[in-house]
Amino acid sequence: MTGPPTTTQARTRAERLRQELREEIVTAAFEEFSQRGYHDTGIADIAQRLGIGHGTFYRHFKNKRDILDHVVDGLLARILEALAAENAPDAVDTLDEYVEQCRRISGALSEIFSADPRVARMLLLEATSIDAELTERVLGLFDTATALTAAYFMHGRELGYLRADLDVDGTARAVVGVILANLLQGLRTPADREAQRRTADAGLRLMFDGIARR
Amino acid sequence: MTGPPTTTQARTRAERLRQELREEIVTAAFEEFSQRGYHDTGIADIAQRLGIGHGTFYRHFKNKRDILDHVVDGLLARILEALAAENAPDAVDTLDEYVEQCRRISGALSEIFSADPRVARMLLLEATSIDAELTERVLGLFDTATALTAAYFMHGRELGYLRADLDVDGTARAVVGVILANLLQGLRTPADREAQRRTADAGLRLMFDGIARR
Amino acid sequence: MTGPPTTTQARTRAERLRQELREEIVTAAFEEFSQRGYHDTGIADIAQRLGIGHGTFYRHFKNKRDILDHVVDGLLARILEALAAENAPDAVDTLDEYVEQCRRISGALSEIFSADPRVARMLLLEATSIDAELTERVLGLFDTATALTAAYFMHGRELGYLRADLDVDGTARAVVGVILANLLQGLRTPADREAQRRTADAGLRLMFDGIARR
């Protein structure tokens, strides 16, 4: 039932192909950057990976720095989306619910970082060494995570299922460090999902119970 | 009573000067690398900072990568030395003693990282983006810290002042993450020593007590 | 009374539209070239100015060099036409008639060059720096003007109203130089028509009377 292609369809198709290529370039750039590193990757490497001329790259991205921004933006968006999806400090009213919430967040992050160790490599190792602006963006992610965590803490302290003397901000930072430990674990043993799970569990347990015997 | 310099003395003196210059180059390279970044720093920048010809650089170091190794080695040595100085898992026999020990280690690290934010910048941001070998060396530091922590945990669990069901390795990794949080705090608010202290305190408290109300 | 378009009419109409577009491209190219310069103008700039795709350009002109030829040809044609319109060495039989003739030629050139300073800019500054062939064509215009002037001189010398010892060729060249001075004045003070008129007048007076007191 497809009639002859109308102008609108044609434009849509061209637009779609264009968009697809853009995304392929972002993906290829991510792969190259996370493997060889930003500085050791040439535009030609990215283009060659896709089998396109390297001039084509510049039809879609302003310059090398520009594609890096898009790569990082995509990763940050995925992470923020995952955090936002699980974000509901107000919906958590008991310690058990919060534990469960933390597990979900932990699981959502694992979904991203354990599934592809290159994500952590890209964000933690590469993106933090290009320039101040990009470093700021990545470290800003930690600030966001800290703020999110602090919101939960505040809520829990008010409702009384967290320590009354909890230093909300400082502890939130420490907990983001625990998350960082998980990312590092993913970098160190990319294939060992079990080790990653155990580190995540130990981190959660540390959060809630500390290490001391009761 | 100083006679004419003997050949031996001259060689010794030359040797000493040579050694001093080497160290000055390492220091200058550290300063440049941590400020401008490794890739944006030229050999000429390092040489100019010292007022030496940039050809002279190559009399003391094989190439640009080589000096980076020496810079990083120096930083790692300082940290390992600090950790080693406080390292005595066997000498800690009670929870209070371990808390105290952790405070000392935390203080020793602050001594290094808070005193000079460029150390964290160099190790965490720059050194992890050059090549696999160097990244490995830096991440290896975390492994070392993890192993050290795990030794304490093992000891504490055996002596009973730590939880009997403590996942020694996983928790050790999580705690190293807490340390990382302190380094990040130093990066984010280099001038705010108070914020750094509070983050460190919150981290210690998290370790021992967790966040839950008892 | 317009019936359905016949094939012949259609072809004719299409041909006319095609011709119009060609001319619009030449005009747009002239505007870009004379403003930004040949090398700093891209085919895309010309196309964009017309709101056509830059691929369309190549349906009408072989390449970038080709359009430049057409731009210059158009300008040269306008100038030659103006010169030819006033060209009548044989019709001038007295000094006064020749003075009048020179004024007319001067006026005709002003009509072209003062009306649009970009013409001189294009011909004198841009077109002479592309390649030998084009430079030759532009400089050839001066030869033509020289030959034309020389014809007048020859005629006037024969009829006796010009100096008997006049070096026809050399003086013709010098006089073309005076014309050039007018073009330069148009370049230097594009808005100051009065200055241009005065320079032209002074040039004519120089031609006929020289500078010395009698």
Added chain:
Amino acid sequence: MTGPPTTTQARTRAERLRQELREEIVTAAFEEFSQRGYHDTGIADIAQRLGIGHGTFYRHFKNKRDILDHVVDGLLARILEALAAENAPDAVDTLDEYVEQCRRISGALSEIFSADPRVARMLLLEATSIDAELTERVLGLFDTATALTAAYFMHGRELGYLRADLDVDGTARAVVGVILANLLQGLRTPADREAQRRTADAGLRLMFDGIARR
């Protein structure tokens, strides 16, 4: 009587070599630019002509535009020097002296332009098509020449050996056009010095006597 080279001599020698190379680069650039044109000349062409690496070029000049400035500056300096050497409006008190002065100036310019047709090619054809700033510098030379000529005219008009109704400025511009005609002649018939001399003579005669029979 040459002793052992002192440090001073060594530095002087290095400095001299450096200066020599700089000048060789300027010369080579002039040759390439005036032959192939600025845009068709690559830095590599200049370097190759000298048998040096193209990186060496950048040790001596900031970029391609920079060397062009130096080439043009050198040419302008030569011309201005020649003009300045003959510049003495006040020292000329009779028509004959002024004729003689004009001959000297004409000769001095011939010395430069006829000796090397590339000078005119470089200044008139190349340098006027790069950017506004450089065009301005070259056209400014004509302004200078005009001002100089006007000064002579003013002086001559005051002393009475030039026409009392002489339009000093306009005529000065026209006369600079006559000079331009000489440069063009040098471009058109670079080898025919006789033709150049005749054009120059005819120009001088035009200046003083005009073309009309008396």
Added chain:
DNA sequence: GATGAATGAGAGTTCATTCAT
């Protein structure tokens, strides 16, 4: 041993031109 002039590999980027749609 110190120097800095010389080098050239290699990078990012532009844009005239082609050609499938």
Added chain:
DNA sequence: AATGAATGAACTCTCATTCAT
């Protein structure tokens, strides 16, 4: 016929490294 996505030659410029002085 019109389009603009794709192409890659070609260019300018940087900088780690070498080596004659």
